[in-house]
Amino acid sequence: xxxxxxxxxxxxxxxxxxxxxxxxxxxxxxxxxxxxxxxxxxxxxxxxxxxxxxxxxxxxxxxxxxxxxxxxxxxxxxxxxxxxxxxxxxxxxxxxxxxxxxxxxxxxxxxxxxx
Amino acid sequence: xxxxxxxxxxxxxxxxxxxxxxxxxxxxxxxxxxxxxxxxxxxxxxxxxxxxxxxxxxxxxxxxxxxxxxxxxxxxxxxxxxxxxxxxxxxxxxxxxxxxxxxxxxxxx
Numbered sequence: 001x002x003x004x005x006x007x008x009x010x011x012x013x014x015x016x017x018x019x020x021x022x023x024x025x026x027x028x029x030x031x032x033x034x035x036x037x038x039x040x041x042x043x044x045x046x047x048x049x050x051x052x053x054x055x056x057x058x059x060x061x062x063x064x065x066x067x068x069x070x071x072x073x074x075x076x077x078x079x080x081x082x083x084x085x086x087x088x089x090x091x092x093x094x095x096x097x098x099x100x101x102x103x104x105x106x107x108x109x110x111x112x113x114x115x
Numbered sequence: 116x117x118x119x120x121x122x123x124x125x126x127x128x129x130x131x132x133x134x135x136x137x138x139x140x141x142x143x144x145x146x147x148x149x150x151x152x153x154x155x156x157x158x159x160x161x162x163x164x165x166x167x168x169x170x171x172x173x174x175x176x177x178x179x180x181x182x183x184x185x186x187x188x189x190x191x192x193x194x195x196x197x198x199x200x201x202x203x204x205x206x207x208x209x210x211x212x213x214x215x216x217x218x219x220x221x222x223x224x
Contacts, residue, residue: 033212042202042214043158056211090157092212103148104212106157 002026004107006091012113013081021076021110025093031055032074033104034066035090043090049074050096078112086114119215121203126221127193135188135218137203147179148212149188150202158202161188190220198222 005024035043045058049068092104127133150158164179200217
């Protein structure tokens with residue numbers, strides 16, 4: 001079965017650089033979520049999109065932006081990178097339609113290291 | 116807002132039973148999830164409760180009490196591969212999932 005695909009798997013950047021993370025949700029899933037997980041910490045919700053519109057916003061810095069495209073893939077754009085941005089970034093998708101609030105399926109994550 | 120509490124670490128013996136508790140305070144509560152996460156890997160879905168009661172799925176069961184804001188994950192017949200972090204997460208009416216800090220479970224022989 002198809003899963004959530006994230007790219008790249010690993011990314012190394014320097015301070016003040018920009019980074020773009022990509023997420024391809026499970027086919028037919030209509031909602032995409034972005035989470036940031038620092039070492040030894042729980043995943044922190046950043047932002048979500050439902051049917052290509054932003055639906056919820058969490059602790060996403062102003063330096064970050066995200067969007068969902070017509071093919072439902074999503075990109076997280078990160079500018080003016082800081083050392084503290086080093087973390088594992090997970091994308092998750094779900095099918096929200098109908099009565100059942102379906103579970104989130106997570107991608108394998110992008111490990112971002114800012115040097 | 117949302118606030119989720121669970122123990123930081125637990126240790127159990129192979130073959131035993133362990134219960135991981137989670138308390139939550141969630142505005143517009145709309146369900147409680149348990150996820151398993153091995154180090155450096157993505158969280159994987161274990162269970163979902165939205166109504167009071169026990170949901171059993173093989174060696175894993177999850178319980179929810181909405182009135183008490185309480186859930187637990189029960190793992191039976193523990194195996195070494197069950198050593199992982201177990202994340203309690205609550206969903207609000209807007210479908211946003213908020214994770215607790217996770218419980219790191221160590222299974223010993």
